[in-house]
Amino acid sequence: MMATRAAAVTTAAPMSRAAGAAGTGGFKYLLIAPAVFVLLAFGLFPFLYAVVVSFQKLSLLDQYTDFQGLLNYARLFRDQRLWNAVLHTLAITAAALPLQLVLGLLLAHHFLDERPLKRVFVALLIIPSVISPMVAGSMWRLMFDDRYGPINQMIGWVLGEHVSILWTIQAAWAYPAIIICDVWEWTPFMFIILLAALANVDREQVDAAAIDGANAWQTFRYVSLPAIWPVMMIALLIRGLDLIRLFDIVWQLTRGGPGSATETISIYMFVRGFQEFETSYTGAMVVVLLLLFTATLVAALRRMEIAR
Amino acid sequence: MKTLRRAGWYLTSTFITIVFLFPVYWMFAVSLKTPQEIFKFPPAWYPADPQLQNFLVLFRDGDVWSVWNSLVIASTSTLIAMVFGTLCAYSIVRFRTGGENLAVWILSQRMLPPIAVVFPIFLLYAKVGWADTYHGLILLYTAFALPYVIWMMRGYLQEIPIELEESALVDGCSRWQVLRHVVIPVARSGLFATAVFAFIFSWNEFLFALVLTRTQVLTYPVQISQYFGAQSTFWAKISAMSVLGTLPVFFAVAAFQRYLVRGISLGAVKG
Numbered sequence: 074m075m076a077t078r079a080a081a082v083t084t085a086a087p088m089s090r091a092a093g094a095a096g097t098g099g100f101k102y103l104l105i106a107p108a109v110f111v112l113l114a115f116g117l118f119p120f121l122y123a124v125v126v127s128f129q130k131l132s133l134l135d136q137y138t139d140f141q142g143l144l145n146y147a148r149l150f151r152d153q154r155l156w157n158a159v160l161h162t163l164a165i166t167a168a169a170l171p172l173q174l175v176l177g178l179l180l181a182h183h184f185l186d187e188r189p190l191k192r193v194f195v196a197l198l199i200i201p202s203v204i205s206p207m208v209a210g211s212m213w214r215l216m217f218d219d220r221y222g223p224i225n226q227m228i229g230w231v232l233g234e235h236v237s238i239l240w241t242i243q244a245a246w247a248y249p250a251i252i253i254c255d256v257w258e259w260t261p262f263m264f265i266i267l268l269a270a271l272a273n274v275d276r277e278q279v280d281a282a283a284i285d286g287a288n289a290w291q292t293f294r295y296v297s298l299p300a301i302w303p304v305m306m307i308a309l310l311i312r313g314l315d316l317i318r319l320f321d322i323v324w325q326l327t328r329g330g331p332g333s334a335t336e337t338i339s340i341y342m343f344v345r346g347f348q349e350f351e352t353s354y355t356g357a358m359v360v361v362l363l364l365l366f367t368a369t370l371v372a373a374l375r376r377m378e379i380a381r
Numbered sequence: 382m383k384t385l386r387r388a389g390w391y392l393t394s395t396f397i398t399i400v401f402l403f404p405v406y407w408m409f410a411v412s413l414k415t416p417q418e419i420f421k422f423p424p425a426w427y428p429a430d431p432q433l434q435n436f437l438v439l440f441r442d443g444d445v446w447s448v449w450n451s452l453v454i455a456s457t458s459t460l461i462a463m464v465f466g467t468l469c470a471y472s473i474v475r476f477r478t479g480g481e482n483l484a485v486w487i488l489s490q491r492m493l494p495p496i497a498v499v500f501p502i503f504l505l506y507a508k509v510g511w512a513d514t515y516h517g518l519i520l521l522y523t524a525f526a527l528p529y530v531i532w533m534m535r536g537y538l539q540e541i542p543i544e545l546e547e548s549a550l551v552d553g554c555s556r557w558q559v560l561r562h563v564v565i566p567v568a569r570s571g572l573f574a575t576a577v578f579a580f581i582f583s584w585n586e587f588l589f590a591l592v593l594t595r596t597q598v599l600t601y602p603v604q605i606s607q608y609f610g611a612q613s614t615f616w617a618k619i620s621a622m623s624v625l626g627t628l629p630v631f632f633a634v635a636a637f638q639r640y641l642v643r644g645i646s647l648g649a650v651k652g
Contacts, residue, residue: 100556104472105479108465108527115524116490119501126504183393194394196638198401202645203634205585207602208623212404214609215411215616221424223407257404262645269642269650307649311492318494321587325606339496339588346500347592359497366497370489375481 120363126356133350145357154333155358158341165248165337166316169255173312174305176256177263181271182293184264195265202262210325213254217241217326244334247327251335254322259312266308270301303377310373314366338362408627412436412620419616435621444618447604448625453515454600455583458522463576465523466530467538471564473531474538475546484535488647491528495588503592513595521589526579529647533578536648537571538564574640577633584630601626 127145130137149155184195201209216222217240229236240250274297282292320339323329329336329344336344342362346355411419413431439445469487472478502521503512511517541564549559565572587602594603605622608615634641642650 101472101476101478104468105483108469108531111465111520111524111527112487112490115502115521116493116498119498119505122505123497123501126501180397183390183397188387188390190391190394194398196635197398199634199641200405200631201401203581203630203641204405204627205587205602205630207585207587207605208408208627209404211605211609211619211623212408215619216404216407220422221420221616223403223424223426226423257401261401265642266646266650269646273650304646304649307646311647314492318496320496321602324587325609339494342496342500343588343592346496347503352504355500359500362494362497366493367489370492371485374485374488 120360123356123359123363126353127360129353129356131352131356132354141353145354146361148354149357149361154336155338155341157333158336158338161335162317162319162337165251165255165319166313168248168252169259169316170309170313172252172256173260173263174309176260177267177308180260180264181267184268185271195268198261199265200261201258202265204258206258206321207325209254209258210322213250213257213322214241214326217250241326242331244331247331247335250326251323254326255316255319258322259315263308263312266304267301270304271297274300307377310377314370405627408620408623411616412624414617416617435617436625439618439621439625444604444622445625447599447601447622450515450598451584451600451602451626454518454522454598455580457515458519458526458583459576459580461519461523462526462530462579463572466527467534467565467568467572468560469527470531470534470538471560474535484532487528487531491532491647495586499589499592506593512593513597515598518590518593518598518600521593522583522586525586525589526583529582530575530579532647533575533644534568534571536643536651537568537575540571541567570640574637574644577637578640578644581630581633584626 128140128142130139130141130144180198184191204212216224219225219237219239219242222240224240225236225238228238238246240246278296278300279292282296287295318339319337320343323335323337323340327335329340333341342355342358345351345358410426410428412435413428413433414425415428415430415432415434418425418428418430473484499521506512506517545563545567546559549563550556554562585602586600587606590600590603591606594600599607601622605619605626608619608622637644
């Protein structure tokens, strides 16, 4: 058994080296050509086009294609509505991400041990995360309706009096509504990833810690947490970036309203680009956003185990 | 004491599941209610007289075309992405093409904000007349699915022992034959799982479709968004269309449960 595995390891390296050198040089590039072509055509080319547009002056009223310098970029700094949108997005992320993580961890801990029917519970709990965010937003819009939705009714039972909270209409309630919807949809995502990671933690180490007198929290903190750390970081990265680019559920729940009170970065850019036709200004926002995302991503992914 | 704790576990588990599934239940319940029942106050907790009227209306008014559009666009783009992506992944795994840089660049493409990707594409499509066309959306969704397919297939292909391919090469197979007759059959379950999840992501996507469709190739999420109006909100249609859009996802995920964790964690957890 050991011998065959060792043989596999020793033959693997020469083969790939030989493959790269002898006669397959063209073959390997032929294989990646179609995919790389599509990715460049839909990734890099539009980006360059956005750069060009961002140096022009195109809007509903103006059609100047002359070079305008950094006019549109300078405007970014003066745009209060943009900074509000950044603030809204960060606020939602700061509330929703830790909630999803903690709830996901608690659920994973609860469902860690093997029991009859455990798999059924886990399978059912996954459902919110596979539904389209669009459908999730619609569902919660119906749930939150002040008159015909069940949420206000249930709160009414608890308080013992009739309530009619305008969840998706009043700014103060719209944020909890958005956060509840996002936490509902993505806690299961955190849950099943962390459950799988926790299940892979060495049981012997956990038991040994318990014998040494560590309590449940200490065992988690010093044994389980370091073991699941890499996976947890990737889950946080995926969800964090999803939240920064949040669009669908906010669009469905509030359309960024009332006014622009719940406008996220994505919604603000949609409004500028596709409703007010501020083409060049939106182009500048696109360029900045793509550069920031790409820099963050490449730096983060290189440090994570996922790229190995 | 032990029985009590076990009962407590089942009670808590059931409670958690009910809390998480209630909105889904509500969507199904509303879709089966009569129009009068939907707008009853206080709300009816279950459809007293379940009927399929709301679904029939979708067929009568032709709204189900959007589900058909979604199906065509998501499946065609998934198919193209699977072919291109698997070839690319194979090259990256076997020949280390592009090194770590190419792999990281491809994965980073997956996580870019859709609004920033679609805005310049909208401008370009408007110029060449590709907005609101099948091929325009299919190509964009292909590009959207590609990084995911490459990344996932890279993981599955890495698990194929290299001796299998070597012995086939020794037996005189060409590189293409090795790929077709050795690699693809061995990676079949990974291929199916990747295709299913790539399909679901395209099926569920909203923003690209919202920007690039008008009337001809409306997908089902865009159709749902149009039911929310300033004057009136079409609850019956929203819930029925949501159910239609959600059922295929349920079946797909149930069939590919085993691959789910790996699929949504981008391979970070090999389930």
